[in-house]
Amino acid sequence: MKANISKGSVLAKSVLALVSLFMLIPVIIVMRSWLEPMADIWSHLAEFVLPQVIKNTILILALVTVLAGSLGTYLAWLTSMYRFTGQRFFVWALMLPFAIPAYVLAFVSVGLLDYSGFIQTSLRDMGLSWSIPNIRSVWGAGLILSLVFYPYVYLLARQAFLSQGQRALEAGQMLGLTRNKSFFKVALPQAMPWVVGGLLLTWMETLADFGAVSVFNLDTFTTAIYKSWFGFFSLTTAAQLAALLIVTVFIILLLERYWQKKRSYLPSAGSRQREKLTGLRNLWAVVFCSFIFILAFGLPMTQLLIWVVKNYHIDLDARYWGFVKNTVLIAGTTATAIAAVALLVAWLLRHYPSRSNQLLVSMANLGYAVPGTVLAVGVFIPIAWLDNLLIAQNITSAQVFSGSVIVMLLALATRFMTVGFQPIDRQLNRLTPSQEQAAQLLTTNRWQRWRKVYLPVISPGVFTALIMVFVEVTKEMPITLMTRRQGWDTLAVRVFEMTSEGMYERAALPSLTIVLVGLIPVILLITQSDKS
Structure with missing residues (x-):
C-alpha cells in the first residue's frame, strides 16, 4: 500500500513539475536573453527609446494609481455604506467596465474627442472654438486605463467596507x-x-496593456517590445526589454502577495445597516455614480452601436465571419486544453497536497502576471530554434511550427492557465472526503465513479473555466497579433488593424462583439457577488 502511495506521489510530482516547467519556459527564455546583449541596438534604445518609455510608464502608473484608486475606493464606500436612489443598480453596474477592453475604450475616446472626432467637429459646426486637451497623451492614457481598471479597486475595497459594516463609523x-x-x-x-491589493492589480494590467497605448501612439515597454521585434527585427532585443518588464511585474506580484496576506486579518463583524441619503447628498451620489457609469460604459457602448448601425452593411461580410471563426477556433481550443490540464493539476494537488506540489502549482499559474507581449516573445524564440534545428538537420525544408497556430496556442495557454485553474480548484474543494468514500463503495469502476459522482460536482467549475478562458482569449490582443500567421486574423487583430489606420468606425463591429462576449464573466461575477 505504501509503495502504491509513494509511486502515486512521485508520478503526481513529475506531472506537476512538467506542467510548471512548460509554463515557465517562456519566462526562462526571456531572462536568458541577457546573455546575448546587442550593443548597437541597445545604444540606440538607451539614447532614444528607454528614457521616454520609462517616463511614460511612470507617469501612466502614477495617474492610474490616483484616479483608479480614488474612484474605486470612493464608489465602494458610497455603495456599501449608504442607501440612495439607484444604489442597488449601481452596485453591479459599476462592474460593467470590466467587459470593455482598454483598447476599445481608447479608440472610442479618440473617435469622440480627437480634432476630427464627433465632439470637436460638432463644436466647430456650431461656431464654438473651445479647445479640448489632446486625448492622445499620457494623461489620456491614464484616464482611459483608470476607467477600465478601477473595478479592481472597487470590488476589493467594497468587500472591506462591507466587512467593517457600521463598526468603523461607530468607532x-x-x-x-x-x-x-x-x-x-x-x-x-x-x-x-x-485598496492597495486592487491598485497592484491595476499596475500589472497597466504594465501589460498594449492596445490602448498603441491607439494613443505612446511608447511604453509593451510597444517597445513590439517595435523591437517587428521594427528592428531583433527578437533578442525584444526579449531583453521583456526581461526588464518581467522583473518589474514580479516585484509588483510579490507586493500583491504580501498585501493579500494582510487582507486575511480584517474582522468581519459589524452591522450592514446603511445610512439613507436625502436631499443634495442623495443627488450627489446619484449624479456621481451615473457620471462614472456613463463615461466608462454607457457612452462607449452607445458610440459603438451608432458606428455599427452606420457601417454594418460594409463590415458584416465574409471576412468578418472569418475573424469570428478564427477567434472561436483559437479561444475554444485554448479553453478546452486549459480546462483539461487544470482539472488534472487540481486533482493531483487534492490527493497529493505537499508543500512542494503546492509550489509547483503556484509556479504553473504565474503566467497571468506576465504581459502578453513578453509571452509572445518567450514562446516564439524556442519554437523558432526548433524550426531552425529541423531545417539544419534536413528534416524539413521550411519553418513548420513558427508560422502555425501552435505558437499562439502555447502562449495563450501559458497566460491564462490560472484563469482556468481557479474555478476548477474551488469547485473540486466542494467534493468532500465522504463523497469520495461513498463513490468508492458505489462502484469499483473508476469511469463510473467519475460519471456518477465526481463530474456532477466538478462540472460547474469546468464550465466556468471554459467560459472565462474563452472570453479572455477573445479579448487578448498582443499575443494573437504577434504570433499569428499572415492572414490569420482574429477580432482583436482586426480592431488593431483598423485603429492603426484611424478607421475607428470600421473597428466598431468586432469591438462590439468582443464587448458582448466580455459581459459573460462580468455577469457571472455579479451573480456570485449577489449570492455572497
Missing part, C-alpha cells in the same frame, strides 16, 4: 469624529490592504 463617533473624518482615520486605514 469614529466614539472618538468624536465626523463621518468624513471617520472614513479617513478609521475605515480607510482598515481597508488599506484591500
Whole structure:
C-alpha cells in the first residue's frame, strides 16, 4: 500500500513539475536573453527609446494609481455604506467596465474627442472654438486605463467596507469624529490592504496593456517590445526589454502577495445597516455614480452601436465571419486544453497536497502576471530554434511550427492557465472526503465513479473555466497579433488593424462583439457577488 502511495506521489510530482516547467519556459527564455546583449541596438534604445518609455510608464502608473484608486475606493464606500436612489443598480453596474477592453475604450475616446472626432467637429459646426486637451497623451492614457481598471479597486475595497459594516463609523463617533473624518482615520486605514491589493492589480494590467497605448501612439515597454521585434527585427532585443518588464511585474506580484496576506486579518463583524441619503447628498451620489457609469460604459457602448448601425452593411461580410471563426477556433481550443490540464493539476494537488506540489502549482499559474507581449516573445524564440534545428538537420525544408497556430496556442495557454485553474480548484474543494468514500463503495469502476459522482460536482467549475478562458482569449490582443500567421486574423487583430489606420468606425463591429462576449464573466461575477 505504501509503495502504491509513494509511486502515486512521485508520478503526481513529475506531472506537476512538467506542467510548471512548460509554463515557465517562456519566462526562462526571456531572462536568458541577457546573455546575448546587442550593443548597437541597445545604444540606440538607451539614447532614444528607454528614457521616454520609462517616463511614460511612470507617469501612466502614477495617474492610474490616483484616479483608479480614488474612484474605486470612493464608489465602494458610497455603495456599501449608504442607501440612495439607484444604489442597488449601481452596485453591479459599476462592474460593467470590466467587459470593455482598454483598447476599445481608447479608440472610442479618440473617435469622440480627437480634432476630427464627433465632439470637436460638432463644436466647430456650431461656431464654438473651445479647445479640448489632446486625448492622445499620457494623461489620456491614464484616464482611459483608470476607467477600465478601477473595478479592481472597487470590488476589493467594497468587500472591506462591507466587512467593517457600521463598526468603523461607530468607532469614529466614539472618538468624536465626523463621518468624513471617520472614513479617513478609521475605515480607510482598515481597508488599506484591500485598496492597495486592487491598485497592484491595476499596475500589472497597466504594465501589460498594449492596445490602448498603441491607439494613443505612446511608447511604453509593451510597444517597445513590439517595435523591437517587428521594427528592428531583433527578437533578442525584444526579449531583453521583456526581461526588464518581467522583473518589474514580479516585484509588483510579490507586493500583491504580501498585501493579500494582510487582507486575511480584517474582522468581519459589524452591522450592514446603511445610512439613507436625502436631499443634495442623495443627488450627489446619484449624479456621481451615473457620471462614472456613463463615461466608462454607457457612452462607449452607445458610440459603438451608432458606428455599427452606420457601417454594418460594409463590415458584416465574409471576412468578418472569418475573424469570428478564427477567434472561436483559437479561444475554444485554448479553453478546452486549459480546462483539461487544470482539472488534472487540481486533482493531483487534492490527493497529493505537499508543500512542494503546492509550489509547483503556484509556479504553473504565474503566467497571468506576465504581459502578453513578453509571452509572445518567450514562446516564439524556442519554437523558432526548433524550426531552425529541423531545417539544419534536413528534416524539413521550411519553418513548420513558427508560422502555425501552435505558437499562439502555447502562449495563450501559458497566460491564462490560472484563469482556468481557479474555478476548477474551488469547485473540486466542494467534493468532500465522504463523497469520495461513498463513490468508492458505489462502484469499483473508476469511469463510473467519475460519471456518477465526481463530474456532477466538478462540472460547474469546468464550465466556468471554459467560459472565462474563452472570453479572455477573445479579448487578448498582443499575443494573437504577434504570433499569428499572415492572414490569420482574429477580432482583436482586426480592431488593431483598423485603429492603426484611424478607421475607428470600421473597428466598431468586432469591438462590439468582443464587448458582448466580455459581459459573460462580468455577469457571472455579479451573480456570485449577489449570492455572497
